[in-house]
Amino acid sequence: MRELACDVAVIGAGTAGIAAHAAATKAGARAVLIERGPGGTTCARVGCMPSKLLIEAARAAHDARGTGPFGVAAGEVRVDGAAVMNRVRHLRDDFVASVREGLDRIPAKLRVSGTARFRDPTTLLVDDHTRISAGAVVVATGSSPSLPPPLRPVADRILTTDTLFELETLPDSLAVLGAGPVGLELAQALARLGVRVTLLDPAGAVGGARDPEIASCAADLIGGEFSLRLGATVETAEAVDDGIRLAWRLDSGEQASGTFARVLAAAGRPPNLSDLDLDAAGVALDEDGLPDFNPRTLQCGTAPIFIAGDANQEHPVLHEAQRQGWIAGGNAARFPQVEAPPPWPAFALVFTDPQIAAIGRAFDEEAAGDWVIGEASFADQGRARAMDRxxxxxxxxAEPDGRLTGAAMVGPGIEHLAHIMVIAIQESWTAATFLDRPFYHPTLEEGLQSAVKAVAERTGGTR
Structure with missing residues (x-):
């Protein structure tokens, strides 16, 4: 067995792991990166990028069909499913190749392939070929799609976000289980590409929206493009001919069923921790097997072990995974001295059309009675009307003194408005400070300005 010593061992070469390795190396540590594969990061390979490629194809089809209100006659729109999926894979592979090119710049002697497991807090065994002795360890093993129990009898026929993009062409019909951000994005995109989509979820909201007004608006605007079944719990699945028959129960107690060419499980991605033998690492685990860790330092208890990215489930989005990797890698290199940077404001985007965002403090029914809430509708917003959106x-x-603390949005161009809002929250702006900034006319950003003006009017912050 090969013996390898290092200052920091990083398990996982995804977004968080790559950042952790870079941070540890920059801090002067000898850092080893362990990758089980298939590599290329979740984002580039099966997440952010291929899903956006599919969404953009759907947007093109939708826009081509929607030229009538502008007085532009549209011809027949024909979707070539095979061509759509071929483009998705081609560009996806480019993104993955770019990630791998970066990894190739790490010296081969500091990269190890295989599955790592703890033998003790600072010793790792990689398969049966390498023993690594490290001063500290960063766990950045990512996540994998879950398969709800009712689907397990037909698991070989179920699509997940890890396999969807390998389809040669688009199916005639599809059931999507999970109305969270990923399920909602893919359901709308595939529906716009001509697939008959049914979206099922036991919850009562779409896209993870917690503000009831935003959740209701989003469901109305997006749910009209496919069959949306909220409050629906799938109970059984069986193979029939070339498809799958699902039976589900609604909150009302009503039973329903349907047969679909394919079924996509989009009900979450639990962390990849089961193969690590964390008991041997001596860290405390909760009932789900997740280590107890400090969300600011990312240290697991007092051990020289840090956990970052999807592996800790704290904020499963790329920008947070990258930052967490940087914090964990730096702290591992400096151990036992660790830093605890202040957290970034919460920031979630759903790339549907219209887009959905939640920024900063999440809506809370009980606490909201003490908040100041400003609203603005896009129904009469000038630029949105010009765009037919x-x-x-x-x-x-906001707080009663006008300090901005959070927002929820659904509408056109929300990804850009949300970035303005998250900076305002991070910088602790008041409504008056926010309004003392230039807003060009006519823009969608003026809609956000109007909502903040409503806050200012109630907190005495108008000029």
Whole structure:
């Protein structure tokens, strides 16, 4: 067995692991990166990028069908499913190749392939070929799609976000289980590409929206493009001919069923921790096998072990995974001295059309009675009307003194408005400070300005 010594061992070469390795190396540590494969990061390979490629194809089809209101006659729109999926894979592979090119710049002697497991807090065994002795360890093993129990009898026929993009062409019909951000994005995209989609979820909201006004608006605007079944719990699945028959129960107690060419499980991605033998690492685990860790330092208890990215489930989005990797890698290199940077504001985007965002403090029914909430509708917003996209809602949350603390939005161009809002929250702006910034006319950003003005009017912050 090969013996390898290092200052920091990083398990996982995804977004968080790559950042952790870079941070540890920059801090002067000898850092080893362990990768089980298939590599290329979740984002580039099966997440952010291929899903956006599919969404953009769907947007093109949708826009081509929607030229009538502008007085532009549209011809027949024909979707070539095989061509759509071929483009998705081709560009996806480019993104993955770019990630791998970066990894190839790490010296081969500092990269190990295989599955790592703890023998003790600072010793790792990689398969049966390498023993690594490290001063500290970063766990950045990522996540994998879950398969709800009712689907397990037909698991070989179920698509997940890890396999969807390998389809040669688009199916005639599809059931999507999970109305969270990923399920909602893919359901709408595939529906716009001509697939008959049914979206099922036991919850009562779409896209993870917690503000009831935003959740209701989003469901109305997006749910009209396919069959949306909220409050639906799938109970059984069986193979029939070339498809799958699902039976589900609604919150009302009503039973329903349907047969679909394919079924996509989009009900979450639990962390990849089961192969690590964390008991041997001596860290405390909760009932789900997740280590107890400090969300600011990312240290697991007092051990020289840090956990970052999807592996800790704290904020399963790329920008947070990258930052967590950088914090964990730096702290591992400096151990036992660790730093605890202040957290970034919460920031979640759903790339549907219209888009959905939640920024900063999440909506809370009980606490909201003490908040100041400013609203603005896109229904009469000038630029949105010009674009024929006049639908949606912005809700901005603030303290009674006018300090902005959070927002929830659904509407056109939300990904850009949300970035303005998250900076305002991070910088602790008041509504008055926010309004003392230039807003060009006519822009969608003026919709956000209007919502903040509503806050200012209630907190005495208008000029």
């Amino acid at each position: 006049a639908a949606g809602l912005i809700r901005v949350y």
